[in-house]
Amino acid sequence: MIQTPESEKEMSTPAQPSSLASVANAKAPRTQASTAQGTGLETRGIHAWFGKNHVLSDINLDFTAGSVTALIGPSGCGKSTFIRTINRMHEFIPGAAMAGEVRLDGKDIYAPGVDVTKIRLQIGMVFQKPNPFPSMTIGENVLSGLKLAQLKVDNKDELLESCLVRAGLWNEVKDRLDAHGGSLSGGQQQRLCIARALAVSPQVLLMDEPCSALDPGSTLRIEETIRELSDSMTIVIVTHNMQQAARVSDYTAFFLSDGGPGEMIEVARTSEIFSQPKDQRTENYVTGRFG
Amino acid sequence: MSAVATPQKPWAKKPADRIREISFLLGSLAFSYGFVAATEMKGKLAYGFIFFVAYAVLSSTYSFLTRGAPAAKDSLVKTLVALGAVLTVLPISSILFTVLQKGLPGLHSGLLSNDMSMATSTDPIATGGVLHAITGTLTLVALALVMSVPLGILTALYLTEIKGKFAGPIRFLVQAMSGVPSIVAGLFILSAVLYPITKGFSALMGALALTILMIPTIARTSEEVLLLIPNDLREAGTALGGTQWRTVAMIVLPAARSGLMTAVILGVARIAGETAPLLLLTGGGDKVNPNPFNGSVGSLPYYIWKAFNAGSPEAITRAWAGLLVLMVLVLLLFTLARALTSRKVS
Amino acid sequence: MSQTVTIPSPRELSTEPRRSDKVFRGVVTTGGLSSLVILGLIALFLFYRGYEVLREEGLSFITSADWSITLDESANVVESNFGLSAMLVGTILCALVAVVIAVPISVFSALFLNFYAPQWMKKILVAVIDMMAAFPSILFGIWGFLVLMPSVEYWGKLINKYLGWIPLFEVNPYFFTRSPFVAGVVLAIMIIPIITSVSREIFAQAPLDRIQAAFALGATRWTMIKAVVIPHGRSGVVGGAMLGLGRAMGETVAVYTVLNIVFQINWHVLLGAGGNVASLIILKFGEASEYEIKALMAAGLVLFFLTLSVNAIANVIVKRTGKSGR
Numbered sequence: 001m002i003q004t005p006e007s008e009k010e011m012s013t014p015a016q017p018s019s020l021a022s023v024a025n026a027k028a029p030r031t032q033a034s035t036a037q038g039t040g041l042e043t044r045g046i047h048a049w050f051g052k053n054h055v056l057s058d059i060n061l062d063f064t065a066g067s068v069t070a071l072i073g074p075s076g077c078g079k080s081t082f083i084r085t086i087n088r089m090h091e092f093i094p095g096a097a098m099a100g101e102v103r104l105d106g107k108d109i110y111a112p113g114v115d116v117t118k119i120r121l122q123i124g125m126v127f128q129k130p131n132p133f134p135s136m137t138i139g140e141n142v143l144s145g146l147k148l149a150q151l152k153v154d155n156k157d158e159l160l161e162s163c164l165v166r167a168g169l170w171n172e173v174k175d176r177l178d179a180h181g182g183s184l185s186g187g188q189q190q191r192l193c194i195a196r197a198l199a200v201s202p203q204v205l206l207m208d209e210p211c212s213a214l215d216p217g218s219t220l221r222i223e224e225t226i227r228e229l230s231d232s233m234t235i236v237i238v239t240h241n242m243q244q245a246a247r248v249s250d251y252t253a254f255f256l257s258d259g260g261p262g263e264m265i266e267v268a269r270t271s272e273i274f275s276q277p278k279d280q281r282t283e284n285y286v287t288g289r290f291g
Numbered sequence: 292m293s294a295v296a297t298p299q300k301p302w303a304k305k306p307a308d309r310i311r312e313i314s315f316l317l318g319s320l321a322f323s324y325g326f327v328a329a330t331e332m333k334g335k336l337a338y339g340f341i342f343f344v345a346y347a348v349l350s351s352t353y354s355f356l357t358r359g360a361p362a363a364k365d366s367l368v369k370t371l372v373a374l375g376a377v378l379t380v381l382p383i384s385s386i387l388f389t390v391l392q393k394g395l396p397g398l399h400s401g402l403l404s405n406d407m408s409m410a411t412s413t414d415p416i417a418t419g420g421v422l423h424a425i426t427g428t429l430t431l432v433a434l435a436l437v438m439s440v441p442l443g444i445l446t447a448l449y450l451t452e453i454k455g456k457f458a459g460p461i462r463f464l465v466q467a468m469s470g471v472p473s474i475v476a477g478l479f480i481l482s483a484v485l486y487p488i489t490k491g492f493s494a495l496m497g498a499l500a501l502t503i504l505m506i507p508t509i510a511r512t513s514e515e516v517l518l519l520i521p522n523d524l525r526e527a528g529t530a531l532g533g534t535q536w537r538t539v540a541m542i543v544l545p546a547a548r549s550g551l552m553t554a555v556i557l558g559v560a561r562i563a564g565e566t567a568p569l570l571l572l573t574g575g576g577d578k579v580n581p582n583p584f585n586g587s588v589g590s591l592p593y594y595i596w597k598a599f600n601a602g603s604p605e606a607i608t609r610a611w612a613g614l615l616v617l618m619v620l621v622l623l624l625f626t627l628a629r630a631l632t633s634r635k636v637s
Numbered sequence: 638m639s640q641t642v643t644i645p646s647p648r649e650l651s652t653e654p655r656r657s658d659k660v661f662r663g664v665v666t667t668g669g670l671s672s673l674v675i676l677g678l679i680a681l682f683l684f685y686r687g688y689e690v691l692r693e694e695g696l697s698f699i700t701s702a703d704w705s706i707t708l709d710e711s712a713n714v715v716e717s718n719f720g721l722s723a724m725l726v727g728t729i730l731c732a733l734v735a736v737v738i739a740v741p742i743s744v745f746s747a748l749f750l751n752f753y754a755p756q757w758m759k760k761i762l763v764a765v766i767d768m769m770a771a772f773p774s775i776l777f778g779i780w781g782f783l784v785l786m787p788s789v790e791y792w793g794k795l796i797n798k799y800l801g802w803i804p805l806f807e808v809n810p811y812f813f814t815r816s817p818f819v820a821g822v823v824l825a826i827m828i829i830p831i832i833t834s835v836s837r838e839i840f841a842q843a844p845l846d847r848i849q850a851a852f853a854l855g856a857t858r859w860t861m862i863k864a865v866v867i868p869h870g871r872s873g874v875v876g877g878a879m880l881g882l883g884r885a886m887g888e889t890v891a892v893y894t895v896l897n898i899v900f901q902i903n904w905h906v907l908l909g910a911g912g913n914v915a916s917l918i919i920l921k922f923g924e925a926s927e928y929e930i931k932a933l934m935a936a937g938l939v940l941f942f943l944t945l946s947v948n949a950i951a952n953v954i955v956k957r958t959g960k961s962g963r
Contacts, residue, residue: 375745445668564773
C-alpha cells in the first residue's frame with residue numbers, strides 16, 4: 001500500500017512544493033504490516049448546516065484502514081465540522097443538520113437504531129486544546145473512557161501501561177500515576193488525551209489540530225506517535241501546518257471555501273499533492289500564495 | 292453528483308420513538324390508577340409517585356434491552372431529573388390555584404374601597420375591605436424605596452465605579468446582609484429606633500426594617516447591571532473631559548436605567564409580602580392612616596395575618612382574598628421587571 | 638566626543654481629582670459602607686438590649702429549654718428562666734429537614750434544565766422558578782397549613798408505619814399534626830427555587846471542552862454529568878444548599894403557622910412539637926413584658942449570628958466555584 005520513497009524521488013520541481021514533497025518522501029516506510037481492523041471509513045455526499053447556514057458541501061472521501069490522512073486548507077472551510085460529522089459530535093450543536101452517509105466497515109453510522117455511544121467508542125477524537133479531567137488522577141484519566149462507557153476490562157493495569165506507552169508518555173509518568181491530571185505540561189497533557197482515546201480501542205482516531213497549542217518539541221513527539229499508531233488504526237488529522245501534513249500523512253485532502261460552503265477540492269497521496277497538485281487552487285495554497 | 296441536498300437530522304426522535312414514549316406514559320398512568328385502587332394508598336401524590344416509578348421501570352427496561360446497562364442508567368437518570376423538575380414547579384401551580392379558588396369568594400365590590408375600622412375579621416365577607424392595607428403597603432414601600440434605592444445604588448456604584456480597597460469586604464457584607472432574617476431586622480429597628488426614639492408604631496419604623504432587607508437585593512442586581520455597561524462608554528466620557536461623577540451621572544446611569552429599574556422592582560417584590568418585621572413595628576391598624584411617621588398602620592401582610600389568626604371561615608376567606616390581592620401585586624411587579632429586562636438595549 | 642546619555646527619571650504624574658469628584662467619591666464610599674454600618678449596628682443594639690438577660694442566664698440561655706417568666710402585681714420580675722435550646726434544636730431540625738428534601742430535588746431540576754430540557758421549556762421553567770422565589774412567605778405559611786398539611790401528615794403516618802423503628806421517625810405520643818416534618822416540607826418548597834437557581838448557574842459553567850471530551854469517549858449523558866459536571870459544580874451546590882439552609886433557619890411566619898410550638902427539645906421529626914427561634918419571637922412579642930422583650934432581643938442576637946455564619950460560609954464556598962450565585 002505504501003510505496004517506497006525511491007520511486008518518487010524523480011519528482012523534484014523547484015520552489016516550495018518540492019521541499020514539502022521531499023519531506024513527504026523522506027518518511028520512513030512502514031516496516032510491519034498494518035494491523036488495522038475493518039475495511040476503513042467512507043464518507044459519501046456529506047453536507048453540514050448550522051441552522052440555515054450551509055457550511056459543508058458534498059464531501060466524498062474514503063479513508064483506507066491503517067492510513068493517515070491529513071485535511072488541510074485555510075481556516076473556516078469546514079474541516080473541523082467535517083470530522084465532527086464522522087464521530088457524530090456535530091449533532092450536539094443546536095440547529096445542526098447534515099446530509100449524506102458515513103460508513104464504518106460498510107455500515108452507515110447514521111442509520112436509525114444505531115447506538116451513537118458505541119460509534120464514538122469506535123471513532124475516537126483528540127481535540128485542539130488538551131482537556132484531561134482535572135478531578136481524576138493521570139491513571140484514572142487514561143481509563144476514564146472505560147468508566148464513561150461502562151466497559152469492563154480484565155486487566156486495567158496492563159491496558160493503562162500499553163496506552164501510555166503507545167502515546168509516548170509512559171516513561172514520564174509511570175511513577176506518578178496518582179498525580180492530578182492537570183499537573184502535566186501542555187504536550188504531556190495532549191499525549192495523556194491520546195492515551196485516553198486509545199483506551200477504548202478505537203478503529204479510527206480523529207485529530208483536530210492536535211499540536212496547534214503545543215511547542216515544537218511536543219509536536220514532533222506527537223507526530224512520531226501518530227506514525228506509530230497508524231499501524232493499528234486509521235487516523236484523520238486536521239492541520240494548518242503543511243509541513244506537519246507532509247511529515248505525518250499518507251494522503252492529504254485539500255478543503256476550500258469561497259465564501260460559501262466548504263468543499264473538498266482535491267485528495268491524493270501526500271507527496272503528489274505537494275509536488276504535482278492537479279487543481280490550480282491547491283497549487284496556490286501549497287505554494288503559499290494564499291491561506 | 293448533485294451538490295444540492297436537504298438538511299436532515301438523523302439523530303432526532305423519530306415518530307416510532309415518540310409513539311413508544313407516549314405509550315409508556317399512558318401505560319404508567321393506567322398502572323398507577325390500578326395500583327392505587329388496589330392498595331391502601333390515597334391522594335394525588337400517590338398516583339404521581341406510582342406513575343413515576345412505573346415510567347422509570349418501563350423506560351429503563353426498554354433501554355436495557357435495546358442498548359445495554361449504561362443506556363438503562365441514563366434513562367433512569369432522565370426520569371429522575373424530570374421528576375425533580377416536576378416537583379419543583381408542582382407547588383407553584385397548587386399555590387396559584389388555591390389562591391384563586393379560595394380568594395375569589397372573598398372579593399366583593401367594596402373590597403378596595405373600605406377598610407376594617409368598622410368591621411372585624413370574623414364579620415361576613417361583604418363588610419370591610421383592604422383599603423387601609425393597600426395604602427399601608429404602598430406607604431411602607433414608598434418610604435423604604437426612598438431610603439434603600441440611594442443606598443443600594445451607591446453601594447453598587449462603589450463596587451463598579453470606584454472599586455476602592457473596601458470593595459471585596461463590602462461585596463461580602465452585602466451578601467451577608469441578604470441573609471439577615473426579616474425578624475432580626477425588625478428587632479433591630481425596635482431596639483435602635485422605636486424604643487429609644489419614637490416609642491410608638493408607625494409606617495416609618497416598618498419601612499426602616501424593610502430597607503435593611505431591600506438594600507442587598509438592589510445593590511446586587513444594580514452591580515450586575517452596571518458591570519454590563521461596556522467600559523468604552525466610561526472611557527468616552529472621560530476622554531471628552533468629563534469628571535468621573537459627570538460620566539457616571541450623565542452616561543453610565545442613564546445607560547443602565549432600565550436595569551436599575553429592574554433592580555428596584557425586584558427589591559420591592561422582595562419586601563411587599565414581608566410580614567415579620569411589620570408585626571413588630573407597625574401595629575397593624577384598621578384604618579387608613581395618612582401619617583407615615585406616627586400611629587399604627589395596616590398592611591396587606593398584617594391584614595392577612597390578623598384574618599388568618601381569627602380563624603373563623605369568614606376570616607379565613609378574608610385571608611385568602613388578601614393573599615390574592617398581594618399575589619396580584621407581586622406578579623404585576625415581577626412581570627414588569629421581566630418586561631424591562633427583555634427590552635434592555637444590549 | 639563621547640556623550641553620556643542620562644536617562645531621565647519618570648515624571649511624577651499627579652492626577653489630583655477635581656473637587657466635585659472628591660465629593661462624589663466621598664458620597665459613594667459612604668453609601669457603600671452602609672452595609673457594614675448596618676450589620677454592625679444590628680449586632681450592637683441587639684447585644685445592648687439583650688445583655689441583661691444574657692448575663693443573667695449565662696450559658697443556660699442556649700442550653701436550657703425553659704421559657705417562663707413570673708411577674709408580681711407591680712410588674713416586677715419575680716422569677717425568670719429563658720432558654721433557647723428547644724427553639725434552637727427546632728430551628729436546626731426544621732432547616733435540616735428542608736435542606737435534605739430540597740437539595741436532591743433542586744439538583745435534579747437544575748440538571749434537567751441545563752442538560753435535558755429543550756430550550757423553550759427551559760425558558761418557561763426558569764421564569765416560573767424565579768417567580769416562585771419572589772412569593773411572600775406568609776403565602777407559603779397559610780397554604781402550607783391549610784392545603785399541604787393534611788397530605789403531609791398522611792405521608793408522615795406512612796413513614797412512621799414503615800420506618801418507625803428508626804428513632805428519628807418515632808412518634809410517641811401519637812400526635813402527628815404540626816410537626817417539624819411538615820414545617821420542613823413547607824420550608825423545602827420555599828428554598829427549592831433558590832437552590833435550583835444557584836445550581837443552574839453553577840452547572841452552566843461546566844467547561845464545554847471537557848463535556849465534549851467525555852462525549853467523544855462514548856459517554857452517555859449521565860456518565861458525562863457524573864464525570865464532568867458534578868465534580869466541577871460540587872462545592873457550588875454545597876454553597877447553594879447552605880444559602881437555602883440559612884434562609885430556612887431564619888424563616889418566621891411560614892413556620893409559625895405550621896408548627897406546634899412546645900418548649901421541649903424534640904428530635905422526633907414526625908412528632909407534632911417544636912418551634913424555631915424566629916417563631917418564638919413572634920409568639921411571645923405580643924404580650925411580653927419589658928424584661929421578656931430583652932430576652933427576645935437576645936434570642937434575635939443568637940439567630941442573627943447563626944444565620945450570618947451560615948450565609949458567610951455559603952458565600953465563600955459558592956464564590957470558589959467561579960461566579961457567585963444569586
